[in-house]
Amino acid sequence: MASLITCPHCGVRPKEEFTIRGDASLVRPAPTASDEAWHDYVYVRANPRGRTLEHWQHVAGCRRFLVVERDTFTHEVHSVTDGAAFATENGR
Amino acid sequence: MIRDHYNRHALDEKLRGAPRPPGANHLAIGHRQAMAMVLATAGEEDAVERLLSSVTEFAVRFSAPGEWLVISENDTPEGLQRCLDALCSGRAHILDQSEARVLFRLSGPSTRRILAKGIGLDLHPIAFAAGASANALCGHIAVNLVRTGEDVFELLAPRSFAESLFDDLMTMGREYDLTAAFAA
Numbered sequence: 082m083a084s085l086i087t088c089p090h091c092g093v094r095p096k097e098e099f100t101i102r103g104d105a106s107l108v109r110p111a112p113t114a115s116d117e118a119w120h121d122y123v124y125v126r127a128n129p130r131g132r133t134l135e136h137w138q139h140v141a142g143c144r145r146f147l148v149v150e151r152d153t154f155t156h157e158v159h160s161v162t163d164g165a166a167f168a169t170e171n172g173r
Numbered sequence: 174m175i176r177d178h179y180n181r182h183a184l185d186e187k188l189r190g191a192p193r194p195p196g197a198n199h200l201a202i203g204h205r206q207a208m209a210m211v212l213a214t215a216g217e218e219d220a221v222e223r224l225l226s227s228v229t230e231f232a233v234r235f236s237a238p239g240e241w242l243v244i245s246e247n248d249t250p251e252g253l254q255r256c257l258d259a260l261c262s263g264r265a266h267i268l269d270q271s272e273a274r275v276l277f278r279l280s281g282p283s284t285r286r287i288l289a290k291g292i293g294l295d296l297h298p299i300a301f302a303a304g305a306s307a308n309a310l311c312g313h314i315a316v317n318l319v320r321t322g323e324d325v326f327e328l329l330a331p332r333s334f335a336e337s338l339f340d341d342l343m344t345m346g347r348e349y350d351l352t353a354a355f356a357a
């Protein structure tokens with residue numbers, strides 16, 4: 082587990098200040114999408130070995146949602162982006 | 174109701190009795206400050222930050238993007254609210270926090286070593302200079318931390334956690350003979 086996360090607003094912080102809120106690569110289906118699409122979105126998760134995108138919330142700091150790109154095998158953190166900035170960049 | 178709260182400090186029970194003379198490392202508990210939270214409306218974050226930094230009557234503490242804590246040693250809670258309402262004029266929401274938070278001022282040569290027992294932040298002046306402020310975790314309690322001088326830090330904690338944080342800080346400071354009293 083990555084133990085230091087660099088929050089774009091608060092600086093380098095220990096992981097204890099954060100709550101992990103799950104996969105950030107998923108895109109919410111349209112309200113009219115099929116039951117299968119919604120089932121996959123809500124319940125089905127991969128357990129990847131390597132780079133992942135996750136939502137981390139800095140609950141004990143700025144309380145912002147962040148998108149953390151980290152490696153589940155080497156524990157390396159590649160990037161930390163504010164959730165709102167990530168959404169704008171990716172046109173969500 | 175508000176007046177009753179204001180007249181009974183959250184740490185009255187802890188600091189009962191004749192105060193000991195302050196030692197080299199001292200924890201002063203603030204009372205009678207006015208505090209308010211300023212929340213900028215969407216898109217007005219930069220404008221509100223400029224307005225807040227233009228005034229010198231109160232201290233401004235960063236807590237999150239578009240969110241600050243403002244502390245006044247001289248004003249009343251009502252006075253601070255009026256002052257901030259006039260200053261921000263609709264660009265921000267102002268929430269009185271005077272009864273909701275307790276101010277801990279830690280000073281002395283060992284403050285950084287005391288805080289290192291509970292706070293996972295680099296407090297070297299290069300990383301956290303005088304005037305820097307941020308929300309952080311102290312033990313299990315979320316506080317707003319600010320460095321007001323080389324060896325002076327202030328922690329703002331929620332009132333209901335004040336007794337617990339006080340006990341934690343006194344334990345963290347025991348080996349440095351930390352003393353505690355209400356601020357003069």
Ligand SMILES: [Zn+2]
Nearest residue numbers: 088091139143
């Ligand atoms: Zn943060």
